[in-house]
Amino acid sequence: GAGVSQSPSNKVTEKGKDVELRCDPISGHTALYWYRQSLGQGLEFLIYFQGNSAPDKSGLPSDRFSAERTGGSVSTLTIQRTQQEDSAVYLCASSLVSGYTFGSGTRLTVV
Amino acid sequence: TQLLEQSPQFLSIQEGENLTVYCNSSSVFSSLQWYRQEPGEGPVLLVTVVTGGEVKKLKRLTFQFGDARKDSSLHITAAQPGDTGLYLCAGARTDSWGKLQFGAGTQVVVTP
Numbered sequence: 001g002a003g004v005s006q007s008p009s010n011k012v013t014e015k016g017k018d019v020e021l022r023c024d025p026i027s028g029h030t031a032l033y034w035y036r037q038s039l040g041q042g043l044e045f046l047i048y049f050q051g052n053s054a055p056d057k058s059g060l061p062s063d064r065f066s067a068e069r070t071g072g073s074v075s076t077l078t079i080q081r082t083q084q085e086d087s088a089v090y091l092c093a094s095s096l097v098s099g100y101t102f103g104s105g106t107r108l109t110v111v
Numbered sequence: 112t113q114l115l116e117q118s119p120q121f122l123s124i125q126e127g128e129n130l131t132v133y134c135n136s137s138s139v140f141s142s143l144q145w146y147r148q149e150p151g152e153g154p155v156l157l158v159t160v161v162t163g164g165e166v167k168k169l170k171r172l173t174f175q176f177g178d179a180r181k182d183s184s185l186h187i188t189a190a191q192p193g194d195t196g197l198y199l200c201a202g203a204r205t206d207s208w209g210k211l212q213f214g215a216g217t218q219v220v221v222t223p
Contacts, residue, residue: 033210033211099156099159100156102155104152
């Protein structure tokens with residue numbers, strides 16, 4: 001596609017439920033990143049996929065968070081047993097060499 | 112703790128005025144990028160600077176990378192309402208290629 005596509009754009013979930021967030025990167029971009037953005041906190045790195053290499057998971061805040069990237073393209077970020085502190089905008093970006101192209105994000109609200 | 116400190120956090124100016132946003136760190140970066148983000152959207156890349164002392168100009172925007180590659184500034188001349196947005200700096204470290212560390216951002220509001 002022309003840009004990075006994320007779905008859903010908004011998600012409200014009850015505390016304790018699992019959620020899946022999807023990212024469809026720009027075709028041909030080998031790198032894919034997940035960040036989350038909380039009010040006044042800037043962007044917090046979560047996980048990074050580069051080609052066929054093992055992902056860099058160093059930013060995942062707990063073992064409730066996981067992500068996969070299938071076929072070097074679409075990625076899914078899964079949050080299990082959601083907590084209120086998980087509420088944030090989750091941003092996905094892809095890149096080829098340098099400079100990220102971001103999607104519009106998924107706003108997650110845990111109630 | 113933010114690896115990259117941005118200042119000021121918030122800036123409100125009148126159309127036609129100039130403004131400068133700063134991005135500082137104690138770490139050395141192999142490159143530094145500036146993004147602008149509008150409500151409900153993801154950040155959009157404005158520029159990448161890679162050489163210490165480098166200055167890049169994009170129309171009314173001037174970006175500078177410090178000689179030691181630890182800091183950067185963004186200067187906007189004759190600001191317009193369309194410049195309103197959250198400006199984010201992001202640095203790539205040599206030991207974590209591809210992964211960017213973001214500052215908390217500077218919210219700029221330009222009123223007509």
